[in-house]
Amino acid sequence: MKIMVCLKQVPHQDARLDINGDGTWIQEDNIKFEINSYDTYALEEALLIKDAGEAEVLVVSIGPDRVTQALRTALGMGADRAIHVNDPEIQGSDSLGMAKVLAAVAKEENPDLILAGLMSEDANYAAVPPMLAELVGIPHTTAAVKVERSNGTLTCDREIEGGANEVVTLEAPCLVAVQSGLNQVRYASLKGIMAAKKKPLDVKTAADLGVADQVGAGAAKVSVTQIAPPPKGDTAELVEGSPDEIAAKLVTKIKELGLL
Amino acid sequence: MSTILIVTEIQNGALREASYELAAIAQKLDGASVKSVVIGQGVDALAAEFASKGGGEVFVADDPALAHYSVEAHGTAIRAAVEASGADLVLLSNTPSGWDVAPRIAAALDAAFVSDCFDITLDGGKPVCRRRVFNGKLNATLATSADKVVATVQPGATAAFEGSTDGSVSKLDVAIDAGGLKARFVEIKQSAATGVDLTKAEVIVSGGRGVGDPEKFSEVIKPLADALGGAMGASRPVVDAGWLPHEYQVGSSGQTVQPKLYIACGISGAIQHLVGMKSSNFIIAVNKDPDAPIFEIADLGVVGDLFEVIPALTKAITAAKG
Numbered sequence: 321m322k323i324m325v326c327l328k329q330v331p332h333q334d335a336r337l338d339i340n341g342d343g344t345w346i347q348e349d350n351i352k353f354e355i356n357s358y359d360t361y362a363l364e365e366a367l368l369i370k371d372a373g374e375a376e377v378l379v380v381s382i383g384p385d386r387v388t389q390a391l392r393t394a395l396g397m398g399a400d401r402a403i404h405v406n407d408p409e410i411q412g413s414d415s416l417g418m419a420k421v422l423a424a425v426a427k428e429e430n431p432d433l434i435l436a437g438l439m440s441e442d443a444n445y446a447a448v449p450p451m452l453a454e455l456v457g458i459p460h461t462t463a464a465v466k467v468e469r470s471n472g473t474l475t476c477d478r479e480i481e482g483g484a485n486e487v488v489t490l491e492a493p494c495l496v497a498v499q500s501g502l503n504q505v506r507y508a509s510l511k512g513i514m515a516a517k518k519k520p521l522d523v524k525t526a527a528d529l530g531v532a533d534q535v536g537a538g539a540a541k542v543s544v545t546q547i548a549p550p551p552k553g554d555t556a557e558l559v560e561g562s563p564d565e566i567a568a569k570l571v572t573k574i575k576e577l578g579l580l
Numbered sequence: 581m582s583t584i585l586i587v588t589e590i591q592n593g594a595l596r597e598a599s600y601e602l603a604a605i606a607q608k609l610d611g612a613s614v615k616s617v618v619i620g621q622g623v624d625a626l627a628a629e630f631a632s633k634g635g636g637e638v639f640v641a642d643d644p645a646l647a648h649y650s651v652e653a654h655g656t657a658i659r660a661a662v663e664a665s666g667a668d669l670v671l672l673s674n675t676p677s678g679w680d681v682a683p684r685i686a687a688a689l690d691a692a693f694v695s696d697c698f699d700i701t702l703d704g705g706k707p708v709c710r711r712r713v714f715n716g717k718l719n720a721t722l723a724t725s726a727d728k729v730v731a732t733v734q735p736g737a738t739a740a741f742e743g744s745t746d747g748s749v750s751k752l753d754v755a756i757d758a759g760g761l762k763a764r765f766v767e768i769k770q771s772a773a774t775g776v777d778l779t780k781a782e783v784i785v786s787g788g789r790g791v792g793d794p795e796k797f798s799e800v801i802k803p804l805a806d807a808l809g810g811a812m813g814a815s816r817p818v819v820d821a822g823w824l825p826h827e828y829q830v831g832s833s834g835q836t837v838q839p840k841l842y843i844a845c846g847i848s849g850a851i852q853h854l855v856g857m858k859s860s861n862f863i864i865a866v867n868k869d870p871d872a873p874i875f876e877i878a879d880l881g882v883v884g885d886l887f888e889v890i891p892a893l894t895k896a897i898t899a900a901k902g
């Protein structure tokens with residue numbers, strides 16, 4: 321079986337968020353990047369399936385040169401092959417544009433299962449995976465916290481509100497966008513990282529995939545026009561001083577609340 | 581924008597509050613005609629109710645295959661309603677079913693899609709959406725340029741529509757091939773009752789990813805909770821990492837709590853955490869990042885290192901108790 325995992329590289333969770341020159345996104349130069357945390361769970365799930373039997377794990381990422389690092393990490397963790405869609409023309413694409421690129425890859429590769437993250441930690445769109453499933457013409461589910469396979473059917477628990485799960489079955493080929501926490505993500509071993517250097521990493525452009533006219537700012541139906549810190553409403557009253565002074569002030573408040 | 585279609589949602593046999601929030605957004609957009617779709621089994625009465633409370637011209641998609649949410653069956657019904665209504669703006673709530681089906685509908689319609697908006701306005705007739713990015717640390721404004729726009733709206737971001745309106749109800753023909761579905765609903769599994777019931781605690785001291793590792797929970801967070809006679813809570817990454825079991829999780833996919841005092845330590849304040857604790861009577865936040873969104877809802881804030889502040893506080897409380 322073949323599993324395609326969609327990986328996005330995003331700013332590191334502790335990266336400084338400075339706004340860029342034209343005020344439409346963050347300053348991405350000179351900050352650290354990492355694999356979107358939700359996608360690490362998707363990759364781990366693919367590797368667990370591979371460990372349990374025969375599977376080829378293909379990781380796919382769209383993004384600039386820096387994305388090579390994310391794909392090498394994924395190969396080091398145990399993925400077999402990587403496709404890096406690296407094309408400046410894709411910049412400015414909306415979620416649908418990204419989904420069209422991934423759909424073109426999926427149509428060439430014909431995976432039995434596509435795994436993705438529930439959402440990206442930077443944009444928080446949670447849009448690409450269901451779009452990709454629609455464009456490929458396969459069933460999907462989102463926020464999966466458990467994935468089980470038997471024959472051509474996947475049974476997934478998807479997280480809904482109030483601590484409950486909804487159980488759904490999907491006929492393969494299908495797409496599952498995973499919620500965080502569904503497994504414990506492995507680290508790349510030194511041996512894995514060495515082996516990864518010999519694994520194939522193909523670089524493609526939108527034109528290679530036949531979607532050049534469907535990507536980029538020109539084709540995008542949605543664009544970010546402004547990004548800004550949320551307006552400060554009536555925010556918390558700040559307590560300042562040394563730790564002991566702060567503690568004393570908090571104790572006074574907790575006494576006022578009648579809790580001491 | 582000429583026509584808006586509200587995709588309502590049913591929960592426990594009633595229309596969700598979030599559907600009335602969509603009605604409030606639709607009703608305030610100038611010059612738009614408002615239509616809606618109510619999807620389920622045996623839902624005529626709900627449709628009539630929605631028609632009189634902001635839903636406008638309401639379509640009913642009634643079929644046994646629609647009794648539970650299923651991405652294909654509901655997707656078919658929504659697309660039929662988009663067609664019948666001629667809508668150019670389709671609104672759904674950003675709920676587990678909304679976020680599952682909405683992007684799929686947008687792709688099928690080759691429409692613009694914006695998720696989890698807290699505000700939608702019109703600029704030259706085109707929807708302009710505002711939403712959070714970077715887990716609430718920044719706000720983004722997004723412009724749309726397409727004949728059709730699909731958007732999901734964050735539940736609780738807008739007050740629900742409370743007026744009464746003249747509406748109508750009509751039946752929508754949807755042909756669902758129940759046997760041909762490739763994604764099927766099986767059942768809802770309620771989480772088993774667990775030992776820790778945070779909803780009864782008077783004081784909750786919660787730790788987030790900023791606590792750093794499981795040992796620090798027992799060394800720093802637990803002693804403060806104990807000193808206050810309260811319970812310990814956590815944000816999701818703490819539970820995902822296996823530092824604490826799921827029953828400690830506060831938020832949209834954990835417990836909803838309302839203690840007299842909630843102390844958030846090393847928690848940034850993503851919306852999914854806030855919805856689980858924002859109704860607490862008094863909130864104290866300790867975070868080293870002065871721009872952390874948690875300070876927006878806290879009553880008292882400490883910008884600082886939790887590993888300095890929390891042990892000092894635990895000591896002071898123990899001393900105060902004598």
Ligand SMILES: Cc1cc2nc3c(=O)[nH]c(=O)nc-3n(C[C@H](O)[C@H](O)[C@H](O)COP(=O)(O)OP(=O)(O)OC[C@H]3O[C@@H](n4cnc5c(N)ncnc54)[C@H](O)[C@@H]3O)c2cc1C
Pocket residue numbers: 333438439463715787788789790791814815816817818829830831832833834835845846847848849850851852853856866867868869872884885886887
């Ligand atoms: C469908 C869905 C459901 C979700 N459900 C939930 C849920 O139920 N509950 C939940 O919590 N989340 C939930 N999330 C996840 C949510 O989006 C956030 O990712 C999560 O709440 C972030 O947790 P955090 O604040 O602990 O971590 P982060 O956002 O990483 O924040 C860590 C904070 O710690 C601070 N910090 C670091 N070191 C220190 C220090 N030494 N002293 C003081 N401060 C420090 C940092 O400044 C930062 O603000 C859900 C997400 C989705 C998509």
Ligand SMILES: Nc1ncnc2c1ncn2[C@@H]1O[C@H](COP(=O)(O)O)[C@@H](O)[C@H]1O
Pocket residue numbers: 326327328329356358359380381382383415418435436437438439440441443444445446447448449
């Ligand atoms: N540039 C990208 N390259 C590969 N996969 C992506 C990309 N963008 C989004 N995805 C996938 O889609 C998921 C949701 O992303 P989003 O819809 O942008 O929030 C991510 O977790 C990835 O699995």
